[in-house]
Amino acid sequence: MRLLVLGAGGHALVVLEALDALGWAVAGLLDDRATAPILGRPVLGPLASLGAHGATRAVIALGDNATRLEWGQAARRAGLALPALVHPAALVSPSARVAEGAQVMARASVGPLAVIGALALVNTAAVVEHECVVEGGPMSRRAPCSAARCAWGPARWSARARWWRRGAAWGLVPWPARGRRWCATWRRARWWPECRPGRSASDRHR
Known part of the structure; x- marks a missing residue:
């Protein structure tokens, strides 16, 4: 073929x-x-x-x-x-679902019951935690960690990116951003801490 x-x-x-x-x-x-x-x-x-x-x-x-x-x-x-493309060096839970055209790159981790939508991209070393949903299209870039039961989609991604870019341009938010991100859970929306005070964005998940 x-x-x-x-x-x-x-x-x-x-x-x-x-x-x-x-x-x-x-x-x-x-x-x-x-x-x-x-x-x-x-x-x-x-x-x-x-x-x-x-x-x-x-x-x-x-x-x-x-x-x-x-x-x-x-x-x-x-x-x-x-076909879905899952790198042999990626860690994908047996209970996770990777839809057609989705890509999970090397050293990425996809947790139990997570759903990677059609044509979504989980890039190198990204982490999609248990029960998270990455809807078709959004890109999970290198080294972010998603909180449990999050939902990522095109509208959420673009709105969040615009918010951070605007805050960084005004000098209100450091870049890479440190603070909080909006995350949709099963029945309601909650604020999840992006990193703890005093820890940089690069080491917040160690």
Whole structure:
């Protein structure tokens, strides 16, 4: 079964090495701008040529949430399967669920009963704790830890990012931000401490 990687930027490097670790053969990459080979794999053309390569599966190698969802939908329309990509060095609970097209990268941890939605990206060394839900599309970047029973989604992510950027621009919130984040639990919303006083953002989860 021929597999295409959609995207030939920086995240494609990580995706290709994850595919190599899993032993999946890659026919090539598609990208609207890049033309040079990536890690020895050829760029076969733009996304518009998706149906011209006889592929049956695709992996979306894009870090941008909106573009990843858009290209994932294009792959579905072309009849391509979107397998979940879980790096062999990731720790995923047997009771967790990873939906189609989702990616869990090296040294990431996904706890019991967690749900990783379609086309969501749990990036390198990220932690998704027990019973958390990462809805389709949001990106959990390197080294955050989610509190238990959190729900992460596109609206929550964008609103939170805007809030922190605005506070940092006004000098009210240090960057990387230290403080609290809004987290939806099973029946209500609560404030969860992001880090304890006197601890930096880099060591708050040690």
